[in-house]
Amino acid sequence: MTTSTWALALCWPRPLLLADCDQAGGDMAPGLLAGRVGGDRGLLSWSTAARGGLPATAAAALLAEHAVQVPEHPPLALIPGFATATQGTSFTSETWQRLALALQESMSAIGRDALVDAGRLVTDRGCWPVLRAADQVLLPVRPSVRSVHAAQDAVQRVRQELGDLARVAALVIGNGPYPAGEVAKALQLPLAGSLPYDRTAAAVLSDGAMSSMKTLRRSALMRAASGLAAELADTAEAVAG
DSSP states (O other): HHHHHHHHHOOOSSSSSEEEOOOOOOOSSSTTTSSSSSSSSSSHHHHHHHHTTOOHHHHHHHHHHHOEEOOTTTTTEOOOOOSSSSHHTOOOOOHHHHHHHHHTTTHHHSSEEEEEEOOOOSSSSHHHHHHHHHEEEEEEEOOHHHHHHHHHHHHHHHHHHHSSSSEEEEESSOOOOOEEEEEEEETTEEEEEEEEEOOOHHHHHHOOOOHHHHHTTSSSHHOOOOOHHHHHHHHHHHHHO
């Protein structure tokens, strides 16, 4: 999902705050920004600064101070995640809830939409409060029997944690024997869209391979992500309005 999240973030039509919320250890910064992000900014530094019962708007303003600008796309800022799973366990449910409220205020406080990579949600701990507060939740799935089977279990967990699936949709990634619409139908979810498997673009976004932004933007992945990001941004704006 890291590759898809980066692709959508780089194509977002408005200023964006991207948060790496994988409790098992974030891999957003080690991907596209490999070797360019220190450990002094991110979720941990933000949580320390936002202690003490700060109002949500003030906590949201602090998000900008603990994010790093993405040089390849200046309207995008990243809040790096946890370096290890052990660090991830330091976030309590109250901390995640404080982050959820801050992200909700991101547009009004710092003029940015918020996009979150939730990572692997395999336990009842983690960033569930953030997902409960989200306008839209995308569940990534590949168009294969094995991936759909695993996604069906994920759908049940998401339903249990969120209460319903009203804001959840399937994001079908890559090619396979089944059309994207059939995959979403098998999960009993609406189809948010689909993104192609693009090995070259994925190497840049997830592994830090060298490429110019001009070349990257011409890739099949980024062309598809551009249209999907515009649709998601429109939906978010309609929900907020």
